[in-house]
Amino acid sequence: MNDLKVMKTPRIEKKPSSLRYYQDGPPSRVETSAWKLSLSYLGGEKNFAFSLDDIKSIPKRVENRRMVCVCNWSIRRTWGGIYLKDLFDHAGLTEDDYAGLFLKQLSIGTPEKGKYDSTIRIDDAIARNAMLIYEVDGEALPLEQGYPLRLIDFGLYGYKGVKGLSELQISTEFELGHWEQYAGYALEGKVKPKKYFIVDLKEHRFIEKAEVIDF
């Protein structure tokens, strides 16, 4: 049970807009009671659907962690949600079920632009305690930051985690997602060692690798 006192992220007003990276733009609104996160296993061998209440019934984790954007900035915030593994456990999936497989994430989408997607390695995501997030800094995710749910694997750039999730697919394919196909970004999406602008510290620092735990 987490009892972390949530404080405002320093310089949060200076965080670059999430809209720039929300490919389809957020939906104009999400009807929470109607929203479901669907999870499919190997093309439909098993199928699950979770409401936001279902996800919130799983013990919440509140963790202060640093995410890194491929656009050279990084911010440490307090994220509330569950581990990806917690969802798999809740669905009765074991490590044997998903070892070596991939997770494709799809967004809710918009009528104008459709959905966008990203695929990540499940083993790495589980090992790094990737999170399915519904709160940031103690409040529900804003629409532009991915309400009602987003995924972050903190060892990867932010573009590898979809905002405004609607669907997770466990599959055998490491598919190219939107940002890879559209703008040529790397499929693996691992945070590369180089300099980044640390928004919450207002300085530049060299990040050797992620997940960043040094600062």
Place this chain on the structure above:
Amino acid sequence: MNKYGDAPSGMTLIIGDPFARGSDHCPDEAPVMEVTLHPFFMDVRPVLNRDFKAFVDGDCYQKDEYWCEHGLKFIRKFGILKPLYWNDVNWNQPDHPVTGISWYEASAYARFVGKELPTEAQWEYAAKGNDSRLYPWGNAPASPKYANYAPDCDPEELVRRSTPWDHHPQNRSPFGCMDMAGNVAEWCKDNYSPNYRWDTTGINPLCITDVTDDHIARGGSGLHDEDYMRCTSRDAYPPTVRDNIVGFRCVINL
């Protein structure tokens, strides 16, 4: 008349004493080392949309001779026949730097016009010359007067756009190269290295690991803050990246 002859149209001669490459601003800019470069010609301005048009109109995306093996494979796989923002009015104006082009496309265009991408050392020397200036224009703090960039990496406009190559007349290096800071970062030949310890000679240095590894992009862009505009600042992306943050200029090695 110098022994290298007149610079071709749109280019300038980069020549001078050995210079101090790098800085202590960031671990990847170290160690500072004296570097000697053979003279070369460099484009005064980045390659513009109106320049790149000849490449597109000449069907050069379909002409194998301009492409390396990996570049050809990349553009064929994705059916790429023009820059990503070629039809976007925010990025495709004739006098704006071409953008939305991968390192492969930049290299192919360079080959098309009989030039090359600069090495990282060439780019840095062209940007700062022989003094220790922070930015191509000198040490005056960055401001929108000097360049198109984003304080705090957060551009004012959500829908960004490039600016003409001569929009900031003071964005000029000691050699007269324009628009090296901000707007779009510029692809260099080198692969990225986390420091300069690989360089044991300092003579015409070039770091090549593999064409598919990340390549250097110098000068910062409209999406990045002033730190990326420093003459010694380094950034890098996979050679496949075609976002509106990269462009390039060319050199002729003498």
